[in-house]
Amino acid sequence: MAPTYSNLSIIVLITVLLVVMSSCAGWVNAAEDPAAAIxxxxxxxxxxxxxxxQDAIDAVPSNNKDNVFILVKPGVYKEKIVVPADKPLITISGSKANAVIITWNDSGNIFESSTFSVLASDFVARYLTIQNTYGAGAKAVALRVSGDRAxxxxxxxxxxxDTLLDDTGRHYYSNCYIEGxxxxxCGNAASLFEKCHxxxxxxxDASITAQRRESPxxxxxxxFLNCKITGVKTALLGRAWGPYSRVVFAFTYMSDVILPQGWDDWGDSSNQRSVFYREYKCYGPGANSKHRVEWSQELSGKEAEPFLTKYMIGGNTWIRSLPTRFKKASTAPKSNKNH
Structure with missing residues (x-):
């Protein structure tokens, strides 16, 4: 069961959109007015x-310098979506996650099978369901994130x-439900997952994570901070896709789905000397560290400090708030209502 989120901020946003739409034209430079958006x-x-x-994303100019807010009404969107690298500063928002469903069915190459690919920097997604319905038997990515500050x-x-290919860059996931x-x-991003399920x-004995850090x-x-882990049977916390794989769980509830050993070296015992697998004040039946592999450890309070805030990804400087003012583009987007 996915968690329930408060939609108050989105309701306020939609009210603002309906009542306070600006009559001024022109794109709004993000650096000049970060609280405004197209x-x-x-x-x-x-x-x-x-x-x-995808058509809304395509309407954003290349080398975009403006905050763009794409408001998505409820519906099932059967699309394979790409946010290109030259289109930063885009927000895509629904009103609640189970009302806006972006779905595709593909498998194969981990970088090409994704339903939704984010290649741009400074991207935000709010209240969306992103799914790949392929099922078992092959790599089938729902979301690929290869841009910075997402x-x-x-x-x-x-x-x-391979539900979430958290590929490269700095990323923040808050109150998300991730299933697989x-x-x-998997991937080699620097990411904070806060209050996620x-x-x-x-x-x-499949693993939840496969982090790919390859050098110190x-x-x-x-x-994973203040998260919750559930499951249908049994699983591991992670395995070493890279020899310096680094994963930390802190203040996280672990159900009995987590196997006692916790971690796996991916069949290479040399990885045991270099991986960084740590837990801090986790709880629940799956958090018992008595039978964990000896090459994972419990962090001390001092050791845990760097992992407990958004500062670890610099998120205090780049995670965007909802815009408070909206303007139309100087050139109205070409509608595809009849497509």
Whole structure:
């Protein structure tokens, strides 16, 4: 069961959109006015600017310098979406995650099978369901994040194998529900997962994480803070995709889905000397460290400090708030209502 999120901020936002739309034209430079944004509406009924999310993204100019807020009305969007690298500063927002469903069915190459690919920097997603319905048997990514400074708030991310390819860059996930079985959070980003619900579909010893840090000089790794882990049977916390794989769980509830040993070296005992697998004040039946592998450790309070705030990813400087003012583009977007 996915967690329930408060929609008060989105309700306030929609009210603002309906009542206080600015009459001024022109793109709003993000550096000059970070609280303002260009509004683009996606509505499958044809009452918005576009009926497809990808068309709204395509309407944003290359080398974009403006905050763009794409408001997505409820519906099922059967789309394979890409946010290109030359289109930063985009927010895509629904009103609640289970009302806006972005879905595709693909498998194969981990970088190409994703339903939703974020290649741009300074991206925000709010209240979206992103899913790959392929199922078991192959790599089938729901969300690929390869841009820097990306935030996902109140989203549902669903697949089976390699659900979330948290590839590269600094990322923040808050109040998200992430579901899968095999290595379903994988990659080599520097990411903070805060108050997220991880649900394992593993029937045996598949791992929740497969972090790929390959050298001690890389400032990457996954931190799970105040999260919750549930599942259908049994699973491991993580396995070493890279020899310096780094994963920390802090203040996290672990159900009995977590196997006592906790971690796996991916069949290479040399990884045991270099991985960084740590836990701090986790609780629940799966958090018992008595039978953990000897090469994982419990952090001390001092050791845990760097992992307990957004400062670890610099998020205090780049995680964007909701815009408070909206303007239309100087050139109105071409509608695809009849497509």
């Amino acid at each position: 509004l683009i509406r996606v509505d499958p009924s044809g009452k918005g600017d576009y009926v497809k999310i 935030a996902f708030l109140g989203c549902r991310i669903l697949s089976y194998q 079985a095999v290595d379903f959070i 991880l649900h394992s579909l593993s029937e045996g 000089s890389e400032e990457t790794g996954f931190t």
